[in-house]
Amino acid sequence: DAGVTQSPTHLIKTRGQQVTLRCSPKSGHDTVSWYQQALGQGPQFIFQYYEEEERQRGNFPDRFSGHQFPNYSSELNVNALLLGDSALYLCASSSAGTGPYGYTFGSGTRLTVV
Amino acid sequence: RKEVEQDPGPFNVPEGATVAFNCTYSNSASQSFFWYRQDCRKEPKLLMSVYSSGNEDGRFTAQLNRASQYISLLIRDSKLSDSATYLCVVNTGGFKTIFGAGTRLFVKA
Numbered sequence: 301d302a303g304v305t306q307s308p309t310h311l312i313k314t315r316g317q318q319v320t321l322r323c324s325p326k327s328g329h330d331t332v333s334w335y336q337q338a339l340g341q342g343p344q345f346i347f348q349y350y351e352e353e354e355r356q357r358g359n360f361p362d363r364f365s366g367h368q369f370p371n372y373s374s375e376l377n378v379n380a381l382l383l384g385d386s387a388l389y390l391c392a393s394s395s396a397g398t399g400p401y402g403y404t405f406g407s408g409t410r411l412t413v414v
Numbered sequence: 415r416k417e418v419e420q421d422p423g424p425f426n427v428p429e430g431a432t433v434a435f436n437c438t439y440s441n442s443a444s445q446s447f448f449w450y451r452q453d454c455r456k457e458p459k460l461l462m463s464v465y466s467s468g469n470e471d472g473r474f475t476a477q478l479n480r481a482s483q484y485i486s487l488l489i490r491d492s493k494l495s496d497s498a499t500y501l502c503v504v505n506t507g508g509f510k511t512i513f514g515a516g517t518r519l520f521v522k523a
Contacts, residue, residue, distance in 0.1 A: 408457055
């Protein structure tokens with residue numbers, strides 16, 4: 301299957317810790333967008349990576365950072381975790397220029413901060 | 415004001431009913447518009463794009479009113495399998511795509 305793969309699927313962390321989430325885009329896609337979805341809410345845009353650069357960012361603090369590798373896979377890092385960071389983190393891949401027409405989402409990583 | 419606002423749910427309708435969802439967006443420079451569907455504890459999936467001329471895909475019709483900054487989705491002849499959360503999505507230009515909070519639909523037998 302050449303869909304979007306996210307890991308891990310579930311994660312429990314303690315307040316103050318740091319976490320790294322991973323995303324492998326769909327085959328043929330070169331752009332990765334990260335979203336945070338709290339329970340009962342829509343996905344909130346965190347940032348988008350293309351050509352290993354962050355090219356747009358939503359209203360998230362600097363505790364949220366990311367990286368894209370030459371093979372287009374991406375990581376989302378969150379430092380100094382807060383209880384409010386508990387959410388489903390979704391990765392969407394696409395080809396440059398297609399935007400949300402061509403978004404393919406992964407199944408997400410469910411992060412619980414205790 | 416939120417950038418994308420949707421009707422609060424949930425909508426509870428019987429099978430066969432017609433149901434309409436509304437969405438407004440605040441950025442007049444927004445360029446492209448979509449409806450996504452999200453099943454419980456699953457990832458969002460594209461349902462359809464929304465064009466100024468309106469577009470239809472089977473039982474689903476989407477409309478865009480740029481002057482009023484308003485998007486709608488009409489579902490005719492609702493099926494049990496239509497039960498899901500419907501997300502209004504707006505691309506504001508650049509590389510930022512905003513999702514609404516979603517409207518939950520329950521279709522009952």
